[in-house]
Amino acid sequence: MAVGEYPFPKMHPVKGLKLTSVSAGIKRVGRKDVVLFSLAEGSNVAGVFTQNAFCAAPVTVCKEHLSKAPIRFLVINSGNANACTGEQGIADAKATCAEIAKLSGVKSEQILPFSTGVIGEPLPLHKIIPVLPEALNAANENGWEDAGTGIMTTDTRAKGFSQQIVYQGQTITVNGIAKGAGMIKPNMATMLGYIATDAKISQAVLQQLSKEAANKSFNRITIDGDTSTNDSCILIATGQVSLPEVTQASGELYEKIREVIIAAHVHLAKAIVSDGEGATKFVTVAVKGGADNNECLAVGYAVAHSPLIKTALFASDPNWGRIVAAIGYAGVKNLDVNKIRVHLDEVLIVENGGRAKTYTEEQGQVVMKKADIAINIDLGRGVAAETIWTTDLSYEYVKINADYRS
Amino acid sequence: MAVGEYPFPKMHPVKGLKLTSVSAGIKRVGRKDVVLFSLAEGSNVAGVFTQNAFCAAPVTVCKEHLSKAPIRFLVINSGNANACTGEQGIADAKATCAEIAKLSGVKSEQILPFSTGVIGEPLPLHKIIPVLPEALNAANENGWEDAGTGIMTTDTRAKGFSQQIVYQGQTITVNGIAKGAGMIKPNMATMLGYIATDAKISQAVLQQLSKEAANKSFNRITIDGDTSTNDSCILIATGQVSLPEVTQASGELYEKIREVIIAAHVHLAKAIVSDGEGATKFVTVAVKGGADNNECLAVGYAVAHSPLIKTALFASDPNWGRIVAAIGYAGVKNLDVNKIRVHLDEVLIVENGGRAKTYTEEQGQVVMKKADIAINIDLGRGVAAETIWTTDLSYEYVKINADYRS
Numbered sequence: 149m150a151v152g153e154y155p156f157p158k159m160h161p162v163k164g165l166k167l168t169s170v171s172a173g174i175k176r177v178g179r180k181d182v183v184l185f186s187l188a189e190g191s192n193v194a195g196v197f198t199q200n201a202f203c204a205a206p207v208t209v210c211k212e213h214l215s216k217a218p219i220r221f222l223v224i225n226s227g228n229a230n231a232c233t234g235e236q237g238i239a240d241a242k243a244t245c246a247e248i249a250k251l252s253g254v255k256s257e258q259i260l261p262f263s264t265g266v267i268g269e270p271l272p273l274h275k276i277i278p279v280l281p282e283a284l285n286a287a288n289e290n291g292w293e294d295a296g297t298g299i300m301t302t303d304t305r306a307k308g309f310s311q312q313i314v315y316q317g318q319t320i321t322v323n324g325i326a327k328g329a330g331m332i333k334p335n336m337a338t339m340l341g342y343i344a345t346d347a348k349i350s351q352a353v354l355q356q357l358s359k360e361a362a363n364k365s366f367n368r369i370t371i372d373g374d375t376s377t378n379d380s381c382i383l384i385a386t387g388q389v390s391l392p393e394v395t396q397a398s399g400e401l402y403e404k405i406r407e408v409i410i411a412a413h414v415h416l417a418k419a420i421v422s423d424g425e426g427a428t429k430f431v432t433v434a435v436k437g438g439a440d441n442n443e444c445l446a447v448g449y450a451v452a453h454s455p456l457i458k459t460a461l462f463a464s465d466p467n468w469g470r471i472v473a474a475i476g477y478a479g480v481k482n483l484d485v486n487k488i489r490v491h492l493d494e495v496l497i498v499e500n501g502g503r504a505k506t507y508t509e510e511q512g513q514v515v516m517k518k519a520d521i522a523i524n525i526d527l528g529r530g531v532a533a534e535t536i537w538t539t540d541l542s543y544e545y546v547k548i549n550a551d552y553r554s
Numbered sequence: 555m556a557v558g559e560y561p562f563p564k565m566h567p568v569k570g571l572k573l574t575s576v577s578a579g580i581k582r583v584g585r586k587d588v589v590l591f592s593l594a595e596g597s598n599v600a601g602v603f604t605q606n607a608f609c610a611a612p613v614t615v616c617k618e619h620l621s622k623a624p625i626r627f628l629v630i631n632s633g634n635a636n637a638c639t640g641e642q643g644i645a646d647a648k649a650t651c652a653e654i655a656k657l658s659g660v661k662s663e664q665i666l667p668f669s670t671g672v673i674g675e676p677l678p679l680h681k682i683i684p685v686l687p688e689a690l691n692a693a694n695e696n697g698w699e700d701a702g703t704g705i706m707t708t709d710t711r712a713k714g715f716s717q718q719i720v721y722q723g724q725t726i727t728v729n730g731i732a733k734g735a736g737m738i739k740p741n742m743a744t745m746l747g748y749i750a751t752d753a754k755i756s757q758a759v760l761q762q763l764s765k766e767a768a769n770k771s772f773n774r775i776t777i778d779g780d781t782s783t784n785d786s787c788i789l790i791a792t793g794q795v796s797l798p799e800v801t802q803a804s805g806e807l808y809e810k811i812r813e814v815i816i817a818a819h820v821h822l823a824k825a826i827v828s829d830g831e832g833a834t835k836f837v838t839v840a841v842k843g844g845a846d847n848n849e850c851l852a853v854g855y856a857v858a859h860s861p862l863i864k865t866a867l868f869a870s871d872p873n874w875g876r877i878v879a880a881i882g883y884a885g886v887k888n889l890d891v892n893k894i895r896v897h898l899d900e901v902l903i904v905e906n907g908g909r910a911k912t913y914t915e916e917q918g919q920v921v922m923k924k925a926d927i928a929i930n931i932d933l934g935r936g937v938a939a940e941t942i943w944t945t946d947l948s949y950e951y952v953k954i955n956a957d958y959r960s
Binding site: 199200201202203229231232233234237266267268453455456459460462463465467468469470472473475476477480483485498500501502503541542543545546547549550551 | 605606607608609635637638639640643672673674859861862865866868869871873874875876878879881882883886889891904906907908909947948949951952953955956957
């Protein structure tokens with residue numbers, strides 16, 4: 149199940165970036181499950197990673213490699229997370245890198261490994277190693293949809309973003325793919341996201357952009373409140389476009405690229421939510437009027453995580469009592485409930501500590517029947533605001549997660 | 555759905571306490587939905603209440619009345635929470651008290667009102683007021699099961715506790731009833747719990763016991779992480795047994811009564827969990843080895859609230875990867891994953907940052923197929939420990955909450 153239609157977009161090539169996916173048969177014979185990115189020399193790569201204490205072996209290796217040498221390849225497998233696999237997991241992730249290094253003539257440290265899938269099973273190296281030569285040969289500028297499909301697990305559709313900027317006669321492309329449908333409450337990034345541009349961007353600026361964009365996108369979505377062990381979001385700049393290096397001093401060009409990079413992250417984060425496990429609704433929880441951003445997030449997540457609200461959304465039931473209950477238990481100190489106003493889309497449902505005088509159940513039902521719903525909360529205490537995107541909770545969610553692994 | 559069998563226990567009378575339930579037809583004609591407790595003069599009453607900022611009108615009135623005058627009556631309606639009902643809600647709760655005061659000759663402030671049910675609908679006073687004379691007439695020492703049934707909403711069964719202590723030839727009884735099946739993550743008490751003894755206990759000691767017992771019971775259960783607007787837990791001491799007043803200086807008698815009062819709270823809290831909405835499993839999450847109690851609670855609630863773990867429990871799937879992921883994102887600073895040990899009942903599943911060497915899937919499945927499962931987590935950092943009780947997440951949970959109100 150997923151919310152609405154989501155045709156995979158037409159992807160412009162990113163100069164200096166080739167990619168593909170091949171089939172190693174990790175979970176199912178024939179399914180493409182190993183993705184390779186090949187980056188031109190001179191590319192910069194930045195990333196943000198899960199803050200789960202049990203971070204997966206590839207996350208540990210990625211962080212180590214990013215600090216050591218310029219990155220030339222990314223290798224991603226779906227079907228196995230290589231998480232909670234101890235020393236063997238680290239060795240397996242490094243063995244994958246070593247094999248690509250041997251085949252391509254770069255150093256092991258120039259390769260970033262990623263894994264997504266079931267936790268706690270050993271990585272099936274014997275299946276992955278043999279398909280790496282094919283992946284190296286097949287990588288091409290038009291492999292984006294293949295790659296977007298290859299990283300999927302319980303996703304029902306590949307997620308992509310492509311946009312171009314023209315600046316002083318030069319065309320810059322910003323592309324991205326992402327995957328994720330469950331165990332989604334990223335504290336860093338979604339399960340996996342890859343955003344790439346052929347602009348030239350310094351490492352420092354790239355890292356800062358990666359963090360800022362993830363905080364405005366993947367770090368504001370939640371499907372089930374579960375932060376994965378493998379969340380990784382990577383931002384690549386190949387530097388192949390003939391324009392000077394972008395820094396914060398670049399003025400208009402910096403602003404344009406920043407805007408599109410953030411748009412790419414937000415688009416992919418929202419695409420993950422609309423493909424959330426069992427999702428029938430795309431829900432925006434917008435909290436404003438907070439004394440600070442933390443209390444806006446506390447209220448937003450209380451609403452977004454409440455199983456009672458999520459099941460009411462599934463039922464298209466404008467059960468506003470559950471929304472105010474969640475606001476009330478979010479832990480905001482000295483909250484004056486009489487100042488809170490809640491709208492469903494544009495319909496005022498709560499004011500003065502109770503149901504709005506103008507509200508009728510019929511108005512609420514019109515909104516709740518839509519596939520895309522906004523819960524707009526004004527705390528009436530200040531000027532801080534935060535937005536979180538989430539889904540409903542359906543039978544299908546239970547089915548998917550009660551059946552997964554079987 | 556509910557876990558296991560739960561026959562309502564045989565209830566010994568509590569001297570000085572009469573109760574009953576009558577039918578006001580609040581939600582359905584013929585259903586008993588108004589409960590009255592009548593307390594002998596000289597009774598002491600203590601209580602703990604929800605910390606939800608949107609606390610219900612009766613909670614506000616209870617707190618006010620408890621501070622004003624000795625309590626003589628409790629009146630509880632199910633089917634309507636009288637929450638988020640503004641000034642009218644307060645007026646309605648007080649009108650109910652005023653009517654009982656008029657009929658019985660006590661002061662309005664000597665009555666505690668409680669409501670449970672749907673949030674945001676006005677209290678149907680016109681249905682409640684007319685049945686109060688019948689309730690006053692019908693109250694009797696053996697009305698416990700009637701009362702336990704009358705306070706139910708989505709509960710599938712009434713929950714009761716009764717135990718006696720013999721001390722110096724005198725028999726002391728401790729009874730309790732409680733209700734609650736959804737919107738259960740009390741931050742104070744369950745939806746509604748009433749524990750009563752005929753021992754003589756001073757107001758100060760009673761209040762301290764009420765708080766301690768709630769913290770060890772109702773404040774350690776969670777079904778869906780939603781803290782209700784109406785949670786109230788009341789502890790009554792009628793003082794009718796011919797023994798001196800119990801204080802902390804009473805030695806053995808104090809310890810005996812304290813023990814049984816805590817046992818009553820824990821029994822009722824666990825009964826609420828095993829009757830959790832859609833529950834097919836009763837799950838104990840026991841966290842030890844913490845540096846402090848807060849981090850044990852953070853880990854316990856992360857595990858108890860994870861929809862991925864709850865659906866795996868529903869599927870009897872020993873998906874330990876989801877358990878370690880939840881421990882990892884619980885927010886414990888500087889957690890050394892290599893020191894963590896996790897047992898399913900007595901089966902060691904996780905050590906040294908991954909699956910235990912001795913663990914086999916078959917061992918895990920034997921435990922997971924049981925209706926009563928313990929997830930035992932040792933953080934290996936200190937001596938603090940906390941226990942939380944919860945349920946799985948089933949299709950039935952979604953069905954109940956998607957259908958409620960309809």
